[in-house]
Amino acid sequence: MNDRGWMLRCRDAGQGIWHGELKESAAPADGARYEAEGRWLVLSDGAGPDALPLAAQLADPDQPALVRQARACVAEFGLQVGAFRLSLQLGKPALPPLLAPAVRVVPLRSPTLAPHTCTNLYLVGEAQLALVDPGCECAEELSWLEAVLERLEARVDEIWLTHLHHDHVCGADTLRRRFAAPVRASARTAEDLHGRLKVDRLFDEGEILERAGQRFEVMTTPGHAQGHIVFRALEGGCMLVGDMLAGVGTVVIDPPQGDLKAYLSSLRRLCARQPSLLLAAHGPPIRDAVPRLEQLIAHRLRREAMVLAALRAASAPVLPRDLVPEVYAGYPKSVYAAAARSLLAHLLKLVDDGLARREQRRFMALGA
């Protein structure tokens, strides 16, 4: 460490991961707590001891590219996970962050949607691991995964899927062959994947999975996808939520797999269990779990009210895309196609709730 370094600031290590950014900072005031504003790189203990050699590398003023990379990693994943992801890129894999008892994360590049670039592969267990959502096909990234497993001296014995989407399952076949580990999913996901990917064993609603002394309950949570499931730790409040929500931004509800009414009731079900940590398939861990779930429900209901008002104001039956400029006023045109899918999900829910009627592809308000 020298005075030309950078500082990765962690507001309070006791809070765990800070969704921080790389900041220029003054020399650290003391060994435990660092305030920003200067030019030091310090990874606080929130990032774990493995990150310290990494910090030394990043402090190298002759490596601006590395510093840029670090910024991007930390901005995308938060401090702890970002530092780990960077260690993979640098070819010196650190131990993957332990986010909850028996749950580690290895984010891997995947064919997913912006703003995300990775799918978080969760490692559940210790010596015997289940891999959750292997959504990466890239040989280089999978070789990093192997290096990480070697460091952990762990063996993979199962592959768990939260749902059918490509950015969650595309590495499953490769990893099944590599580790001779069965692929498991819900019955509905297995059916939807038929012909694309073989599922070896099904999960049942309420099934309890034991890993390294921790018990996880399988919860069926349709909405983002019909066969979506969540793994809930029975102790400690951690949930592996797949695409029920994302660390950053919102998830797509795209009919017919997407069903907004089912989605909202699944979110309420998760909320009722009072989780304290949500581990999504994309983005950093979510520690304000219940407020985030409540915000998400409120956000969808606000949008629904806008859709209903726009539908009532329309003088003739409308196509979903007709309402986009009004309901998504202020959004760039580039999101209009996705917004039209989301609007369709809202309109179908209004039909289901008896507030709208559908005639072929057009919708009109009922009553009022």
Ligand SMILES: [Zn+2]
């Ligand atoms: Zn998905």
